[in-house]
Amino acid sequence: MRIIDIHTHPVFFNAGIEPAETQLIMRRARQLGFVHMISLGDVLRFGRNPDEEQSRIINDETAEIMKRGRGFFIGFCALNPLLGEKVVRREVDRCVGGMGFRGIKLEVSCNAQHPAMAGVMRAAVEHDVPVLQHSWNQLNKRSRSYHSDPEDTCALARRWPNVRIIMAHLTGCGFRGIRAARGLDNLVVDTSGGGPEAGLVDYAVEQLGEHRVVYGSDLPIRDLPTAVGRITGAGLSASTQQRLLYDNAAELLRI
Numbered sequence: 001m002r003i004i005d006i007h008t009h010p011v012f013f014n015a016g017i018e019p020a021e022t023q024l025i026m027r028r029a030r031q032l033g034f035v036h037m038i039s040l041g042d043v044l045r046f047g048r049n050p051d052e053e054q055s056r057i058i059n060d061e062t063a064e065i066m067k068r069g070r071g072f073f074i075g076f077c078a079l080n081p082l083l084g085e086k087v088v089r090r091e092v093d094r095c096v097g098g099m100g101f102r103g104i105k106l107e108v109s110c111n112a113q114h115p116a117m118a119g120v121m122r123a124a125v126e127h128d129v130p131v132l133q134h135s136w137n138q139l140n141k142r143s144r145s146y147h148s149d150p151e152d153t154c155a156l157a158r159r160w161p162n163v164r165i166i167m168a169h170l171t172g173c174g175f176r177g178i179r180a181a182r183g184l185d186n187l188v189v190d191t192s193g194g195g196p197e198a199g200l201v202d203y204a205v206e207q208l209g210e211h212r213v214v215y216g217s218d219l220p221i222r223d224l225p226t227a228v229g230r231i232t233g234a235g236l237s238a239s240t241q242q243r244l245l246y247d248n249a250a251e252l253l254r255i
Helices: 018-030 051-069 086-100 117-127 140-147 150-160 172-178 201-206 222-234 238-252
Strands: 003-008 035-039 073-079 103-106 131-133 166-167 185-191
Touching: 003 073, 003 117, 003 222, 003 238, 018 035, 018 051, 018 222, 035 051, 073 201, 073 238, 086 117, 103 117, 103 166, 117 150, 131 150, 150 166, 150 172, 150 222, 172 201, 201 222, 201 238, 222 238
Parallel strands: 003 035, 035 073, 073 103, 103 131, 131 166, 166 185
Antiparallel strands: none
């Protein structure tokens, strides 16, 4: 069984930056069948609104992880849309065009429906890369100015149908998020988030189809065997499990 993990943070609040730590992550992951991990960067190290220099630091660390991994780690470019389209485009050109990153990562700098998102999406179109948007059901209305509910991420996908969108955190989006994502062929849901919840992965496959659910762990916040168990412990056929664990990510990333 081969696995691609679409959602990992090998460097997390500056932990994991040492070469020995990187090697340990790879060694453990390969024992479980992992062939690639998407490195999303230490995205909250500088808070939710990193400046241009801080964004470069985050992405430079991802580039270093990619070099150490020799193909095992695939980088996504962490961006703050509020810095403006010129800054966003410069960083995407540097990371995707210059260092071989394969996607864009958005955290909680702004809501997915914010006007500043247009610059990010135009860069994604130009470079033909997917956008992974942090998404989570919110109870605090004030947080919606910067925190994206699944409905916000789905609205982004609806507005930009020619961009491949990854709605992060199936557990955080829940059944509500799955229902919001119906009918959006350019959006997939990754299975990262809180602890496994019985029936959730099964329901996502039932409602969205097996091509629109992709495995993610949120390493190091989540344990890899537990995260894989979301898939293998669901009531899915072996072929559907393989699609969620590897095939969908491979197609999404043009691997």
